[in-house]
Amino acid sequence: xxxxxxxxxxxxxxxxxxxxxxxxxxxxxxxxxxxxxxxxxxxxxxxxxxxxxxxxxxxxxxxxxxxxxxxxxxxxxxxxxxxxxxxxxxxxxxxxxxxxxxxxxxxxxxxxxxxxxxxxxxxxxxxxxxxxxxxxxxxxxxxxxxxxxxxxxxxxxxxxxxxxxxxxxxxxxxxxxxxxxxxxxxxxxxxxxxxxxxxxxxxxxxxxxxxxxxxxxxxxxxxxxxxxxxxxxxxxxxxxxxxxxxxxxxxxxxxxxxxxxxxxxxxxxxxxxxxxxxxxxxxxxxxxxxxxxxxxxxxxxxxxxxxxxxxxxxxxxxxxxxxxxxxxxxxxxxxxxxxxxxxxxxxxxxxxxxxxxxxxxxxxxxxxxxxxxxxxxxxxxxxxxxxxxxxxxxxxxxxxxxxxxxxxxxxxxxxxxxxxxxxxxxxxxxxxxxxxxxxxxxxxxxxxxxxxxxxxxxxxxxxxxxxxxxxxxxxxxxxxxxxxxxxxxxxxxxxxxxxxxxxxxxxxxxxxxxxxxxxxxxxxxxxxxxxxxxxxxxxxxxxxxxxxxxxxxxxxxxxxxxxxxxxxxxxxxxxxxxxxxxxxxxxxxxxxxxxxxxxxxxxxxxxxxxxxxxxxxxxxxxxxxxxxxxxxxxxxxxxxxxxxxxxxxxxxxxxxxxxxxxxxxxxxxxxxxxxxxxxxxxxxxxxxxxxxxxxxxxxxxxxxxxxxxxxxxxxxxxxxxxxxxxxxxxxxxxxxxxxxxxxxxxxxxxxxxxxxxxxxxxxxxxxxxxxxxxxxxxxxxxxxxxxxxxxxxxxxxxxxxxxxxxxxxxxxx
Numbered sequence: 001x002x003x004x005x006x007x008x009x010x011x012x013x014x015x016x017x018x019x020x021x022x023x024x025x026x027x028x029x030x031x032x033x034x035x036x037x038x039x040x041x042x043x044x045x046x047x048x049x050x051x052x053x054x055x056x057x058x059x060x061x062x063x064x065x066x067x068x069x070x071x072x073x074x075x076x077x078x079x080x081x082x083x084x085x086x087x088x089x090x091x092x093x094x095x096x097x098x099x100x101x102x103x104x105x106x107x108x109x110x111x112x113x114x115x116x117x118x119x120x121x122x123x124x125x126x127x128x129x130x131x132x133x134x135x136x137x138x139x140x141x142x143x144x145x146x147x148x149x150x151x152x153x154x155x156x157x158x159x160x161x162x163x164x165x166x167x168x169x170x171x172x173x174x175x176x177x178x179x180x181x182x183x184x185x186x187x188x189x190x191x192x193x194x195x196x197x198x199x200x201x202x203x204x205x206x207x208x209x210x211x212x213x214x215x216x217x218x219x220x221x222x223x224x225x226x227x228x229x230x231x232x233x234x235x236x237x238x239x240x241x242x243x244x245x246x247x248x249x250x251x252x253x254x255x256x257x258x259x260x261x262x263x264x265x266x267x268x269x270x271x272x273x274x275x276x277x278x279x280x281x282x283x284x285x286x287x288x289x290x291x292x293x294x295x296x297x298x299x300x301x302x303x304x305x306x307x308x309x310x311x312x313x314x315x316x317x318x319x320x321x322x323x324x325x326x327x328x329x330x331x332x333x334x335x336x337x338x339x340x341x342x343x344x345x346x347x348x349x350x351x352x353x354x355x356x357x358x359x360x361x362x363x364x365x366x367x368x369x370x371x372x373x374x375x376x377x378x379x380x381x382x383x384x385x386x387x388x389x390x391x392x393x394x395x396x397x398x399x400x401x402x403x404x405x406x407x408x409x410x411x412x413x414x415x416x417x418x419x420x421x422x423x424x425x426x427x428x429x430x431x432x433x434x435x436x437x438x439x440x441x442x443x444x445x446x447x448x449x450x451x452x453x454x455x456x457x458x459x460x461x462x463x464x465x466x467x468x469x470x471x472x473x474x475x476x477x478x479x480x481x482x483x484x485x486x487x488x489x490x491x492x493x494x495x496x497x498x499x500x501x502x503x504x505x506x507x508x509x510x511x512x513x514x515x516x517x518x519x520x521x522x523x524x525x526x527x528x529x530x531x532x533x534x535x536x537x538x539x540x541x542x543x544x545x546x547x548x549x550x551x552x553x554x555x556x557x558x559x560x561x562x563x564x565x566x567x568x569x570x571x572x573x574x575x576x577x578x579x580x581x582x583x584x585x586x587x588x589x590x591x592x593x594x595x596x597x598x599x600x601x602x603x604x605x606x607x608x609x610x611x612x613x614x615x616x617x618x619x620x621x622x623x624x625x626x627x628x629x630x631x632x633x634x635x636x637x638x639x640x641x642x643x644x645x646x647x648x649x650x651x652x653x654x655x656x657x658x659x660x661x662x663x664x665x666x667x668x669x670x671x672x673x674x675x676x677x678x679x680x681x682x683x684x685x686x687x688x689x690x691x692x693x694x695x696x697x698x699x700x701x702x703x704x705x706x707x708x709x710x711x712x713x714x715x716x717x718x719x720x721x722x723x724x725x726x727x728x729x730x731x732x733x734x735x736x737x738x739x740x741x742x743x744x745x746x747x748x749x750x751x752x753x754x755x756x757x758x759x760x761x762x763x764x765x766x767x768x769x770x771x772x773x774x775x776x777x778x779x780x781x782x783x784x785x786x787x788x789x790x791x792x793x794x795x796x797x798x799x800x801x802x803x804x805x806x807x808x809x810x811x812x813x
Contacts (some may be wrong), residue, residue: 233251705764
């Protein structure tokens with residue numbers, strides 16, 4: 001303390017007001033610095049990137065060539081994507097505000113020799129403050145001379161029991177004084193405090209979701225394809241002497257149809273529908289991309305207190321000395337407890353009584369509350385027809401020091417305490433004295449924080465689904481190991497203090513030990529953040545559950561942060577998913593739903609790429625080889641509108657989830673999509689050959705025929721891409737069938753009666769439908785072969801199915 005006082009140039013008498021003002025100017029206010037992004041800049045960021053650039057280019061070209069209908073449609077899609085993304089992510093930065101609110105308190109400070117109560121934000125290093133029962137510690141400080149106090153640091157460390165702190169010990173901002181009163185010397189304020197560092201970790205925790213990366217890859221793939229094919233069309237058309245304006249208009253419309261204009265919207269809607277589904281299961285999604293991330297989580301870091309355990313001290317089976325009955329030990333401990341104090345230990349002991357009526361007939365005439373120095377409570381009790389007696393409970397070593405026969409009973413009590421410690425229990429000694437007679441030890445009461453009833457089952461289920469659970473707690477190693485054993489985890493628990501500097505890059509050996517550990521004990525916020533970061537660097541998709549402010553950095557850094565029921569505002573703001581019901585079982589339900597949602601998004605991605613290839617290859621080759629535009633610009637616009645509008649229904653499709661974490665396999669997605677995208681043009685050229693050479697249909701009507709084929713065959717493709725097995729292996733949702741049938745009825749009527757095109761007639765329309773259905777059946781067999789070649793490790797017919805039962809099949813709405 002002498003060194004601290006010297007470094008801070010302060011003393012137990014505190015600072016002068018003038019000195020405090022100077023230091024406030026130097027160190028800044030005792031608050032978390034607010035780094036807010038300009039909302040306009042944030043909104044505009046949704047219009048920056050490869051996909052938005054292409055859409056924006058299409059908007060500009062539409063206006064330049066006078067295609068105002070296209071201009072309006074594309075602009076609406078562009079704005080819709082930006083508004084949806086901005087709205088969904090608007091709450092993502094609330095963690096800093098929630099943490100900052102913890103410092104919005106007043107403090108008792110000694111200035112100019114007087115005690116004053118300025119706002120906590122005005123505290124500076126060197127200030128002397130007074131901490132009393134119930135106070136929130138306003139800054140990091142060292143305790144001055146005085147009696148020991150008990151500090152609840154659960155908001156910071158997650159420890160379920162208050163910590164006893166004596167003169168010279170450090171207490172941290174955000175902690176709560178549970179017992180005692182003492183002075184303290186402030187040594188850190190604002191972002192230099194543990195709370196401030198926690199807030200900075202939250203601010204620094206930024207991750208790009210795998211969903212966003214996948215969309216970017218798909219978008220880039222389609223943009224390159226569209227650019228290459230359209231460039232070929234433009235060059236060839238100009239070399240042939242085609243009219244420049246017509247060529248540019250067609251190239252523009254083809255570009256718009258080819259690039260994934262609606263892909264962000266469709267995927268966002270799919271996730272939004274999934275978010276509503278999760279809400280019915282009491283899991284609220286605050287960041288849509290978390291749904292896709294949750295589907296891929298393979299490691300779940302679960303906070304112990306309040307997540308795996310009930311966050312309530314419970315009395316275990318008592319150890320009794322000699323002939324004393326265990327029930328008498330509990331009764332004596334209960335008589336030495338006072339419910340009015342709302343002390344968690346007293347409440348736990350009282351709760352351990354078999355029947356509250358056991359206390360009837362006893363009258364406590366004097367009660368001495370817990371004293372941090374004496375470390376015990378004492379009660380004087382009267383009972384009808386019996387002499388007055390005294391009971392006491394407290395630290396075992398303190399209780400043993402009271403008795404005369406310590407040499408006889410000490411060894412047995414110490415052995416019991418050690419045994420309880422090995423099992424993760426905290427021990428309380430209990431003694432009784434009749435009248436003014438000597439004290440006699442009755443036994444030892446063990447206290448523990450019991451696991452949730454569903455924790456063991458949930459962890460087992462999570463493992464079956466390919467998710468490894470790791471416990472993360474601020475408690476001691478002994479307690480952590482005991483809890484881990486009870487909930488079905490291993491006992492390979494690491495001491496987080498041994499991780500060293502959390503900002504460094506860990507060695508391979510340490511990183512591997514983190515990866516293989518079953519849990520971590522004595523963890524501070526930066527350790528949790530670091531553990532998540534190391535696991536992510538090892539290639540894992542990490543989920544993190546938590547409920548306290550201490551969990552906020554890790555919750556935000558994790559691929560999927562989950563705030564459990566009853567979580568603090570800071571934890572909820574940092575998390576991507578907030579649970580409304582206690583326990584972890586709802587997480588399993590959320591994982592199942594997220595994996596179904598992932599399947600829907602995967603199906604759409606394959607479909608979108610395949611359809612882009614189908615149109616680009618067919619149109620380009622027809623122009624190059626036959627010098628003929630197989631469809632008109634307006635036909636392409638109608639194809640895009642009908643297909644993209646109906647495909648939104650895929651958000652409600654029936655799917656089966658897999659019993660392993662999901663991940664974007666871009667090689668497989670692009671591979672299957674390319675196969676289907678090449679088969680499509682072969683079918684289209686077959687019909688073109690029949691119409692042009694065999695049936696000698698005039699070119700205008702042939703264009704209508706090709707439009708109808710591209711529309712019908714395109715929508716039939718979705719039934720192929722939604723399953724890995726045969727298309728009939730999973731029955732589609734009714735809404736998807738109705739959407740596809742509805743749009744194709746419209747497309748057929750347009751072709752038959754010639755809206756914006758030459759009428760085709762019912763006979764030829766029926767022929768096109770029959771042709772498309774035959775090719776769809778053939779394409780399905782080709783798809784199965786492609787899966788066997790591209791992904792031989794999986795069984796194409798069985799990968800969709802977690803088990804043979806149909807209970808895993810779910811409609812989205």
